[in-house]
Amino acid sequence: MDTTTSSRRWIQLLLGLIVMMTISSPQYVWTLFVKPFQTTTGASLAAVQVTFTLVIVLQTFFSPVQGWLIDRFSPKLMIALGALLSGAGWVAASYAESLLALYATYGLLCGLGTGIVYVGIVGLMVRWFPDRRGFAVGVVAAGYGMGAMITTFPITNLMAATDFRHTLLVFGLVLGAVGLIAALGLRAPRPGEMEALPDTKVITAAGDTAPKAMLRTPLFWLMFGMMAMMSTGGLMVVANFANFAREFGVADETLIFFGVAFAALPFALTFDRVTNGLTRPFFGWVSDHIGRENTMAIAFALEACAICLLLYYRQNAYAFALLSGLVFFAWGEIFSLFPSILTDTFGTKHATTNYGFLYMAQGVGSLLGGPVAALIHDAAGNWIPVFGIAIALDLLTAVLAFFVLKPMRRSWLGASRPAEHAALAKPAMV
Template sequence: MDTENPKQRWVQLLLGLVVMMTISSPQYVWTLFVKPFQTTTGASLAAVQVTFTLVIVLQTFFSPVQGWLIDRFSPKLMIAIGAALSGLGWIAASKAESLFALYATYGLLCGLGTGIVYVGIVGLMVRWFPDRRGFAVGVVAAGYGMGAMITTFPITDLMAATDFRHTLLVFGCILGVVGVLAALGLRAPQAGELPNLPEAKVLSAAQDTAPRAMLRTPLFWLMFAMMAMMSTGGLMVVANFASFAREFGVADAIVFGFAALPFALTFDRITNGLTRPFFGWVSDNIGRENTMAIAFTLEALAICLLLYYRQNAYAFALLSGVVFFAWGEIFSLFPSILTDTFGTKHATTNYGFLYMAQGVGSLLGGPVAALIHDSAGNWVPVFSIAIGLDLLTAILAYFVLKPMRRNWLGAGAAARPDVALAKPAMV
């Protein structure tokens, strides 16, 4: 084995990106299959949409178990199994005739598969890139955020030419096979394999912390609460995007030659993907908490402007992209700061626990926002809550999380003089 090959980690990053792209379609292309499954099962929209909820819940709330399995067994094996389950979910769903079959195939298999892959890939990248952790996690997270852009139009065309069952079967096979093949090239770095880096460039924790010990620290729960608040506030906007576009009267307006709503959705996917490596790279250079304070404040400002100019179609379309740009970076910043703080040894399992905060956000963001809207009769209170959560999290990042992490890492360095000089991610 060549332990001095600096290109190996970039190969791993590329493979991780490919696998993440193959598992993004079950979540981001689901909307194309809702109506066909309604027709097939004869079920209500709400009943069919339970499938999507299952995907998110299984992906996030089972992530600690998935992370433990990846740490316990081979990352390559588990991530390949996850990619296979995700593809198999579509293949099996192509035969589904009932709601139960739909839940057990698309919901269960795709949810578990995407969760295994997501936490597994993130866990590997934080190990391969101790000096560029935010950037590397941002790249693979962007793959999950933007991967469906490649498949959306081919899936739409194949559904028009054949039917949704044939489309699920074909793309389930393609995505499953590509994901498994790419996963088989993944592995964890071995001793002496990473390039020789100046100690000051390694964004490392003073000591590795096991999940049980991590869960007993107020520091972890502060991170969990912050990620849950950002997920909830962001998803209040994301999950109801089409609804408030129609209520504002801009959904069908023409901007740059396109209808405002589909233009905004496409633009948002791009910015939501680009923000992850961008802010990850920024945080590698100016510090995680500083970057969080800037990004979260930017999102609050963007939502304020979006609300103020809500009846201007051009402003709506462009500002929605800024909102997504300032929100999507949570998927690079939080796993990076978690590993900076609690170490790399248990990184995958530890992130599995933090990733549950995204599940909390998915359960609260969409339904709670809809209830608030129905109660108030408009979207202003929903936007106001999202703005408040953004600003509160920005303040917590800079004035609470930053000193708490400094104290935690300082205490760890004092306990282990051999690593006392390691740079603690610019706190």
């Protein structure tokens, strides 16, 4: 690969990162708008949280179609359209007066827009970086996790200075415009453009598996189930984080770090975005070296421990804020590890559409992460059962990664490329 091609793919990575950052706020800053929309619509918490579920479900359950459209038409134009839809969702939601209007604007437009962008960008990066797939996917996924980091405090401040409607309008226009401009510079690699790359330490499939054939394999459905379980636990925390903090009595406390005072809730939300972003390239890079399944087992078990500590220290504002960052650090890597291991296993030709099917697992998780978690809270009178479910799912998925997924994938790759597998299949590299 020549120097020009190498520079070109890093530019593509940068543009993909920028577009991902522009579509992260509809999911990760949603928690700040829950209470204002409850007041405006007079609806229950569970009813308002349906909006969040719609965002995730439309973002994920339509992703196979979105992936197919991106593969069939121009990735640049489809991703640009997605960025515009995401911004338009916020602009339209600023005028919503009822639950139905909220669902049709914030839920529908943001859900479809973010889905197009997310699947499209990941599909491009697994093609541009076959030798550093975990790291590259982690970088753009970090944009989705960290994009809200730079908007949380400005959104909080603008809401305090004006109101939530004006805030949605302003940020919808800005984020939509920036995403559109960056998306217009994207493209897929040309045939043969990514040849002569350094060897990867992770064994990959010799051929490409089409979506229809992939959906008939137990290996895919194991990955799907694991991602659904991890999404469920993580989204329970994401969707209800502000509610946790308020019920535990730490949301309005003042934290002082290095002589600077911060309100506990916006500080925690910002810190979480940092760790949720950093974990994606970090664990993606780790998985490029020690294997996807080994990395999954370590990270998922770490999240279970972090949630246990968060629950134990829930009434200490400092501990709550800092441990929430550890929870997000141990969760966000699913968005670099799962697309990477899927493409390693089933090839790059149908990578965007194939990942569209796997990405539906996050939609399954959202059905529990948003309104069902709120219903469990209402039934139990506290959040402890929700935390318990998240811990159990983390531990189960960690066990499946190491003891079930790892040998199943080794068997699959051995069947598809026996000679090469016999030479390369070392436990730490599979």
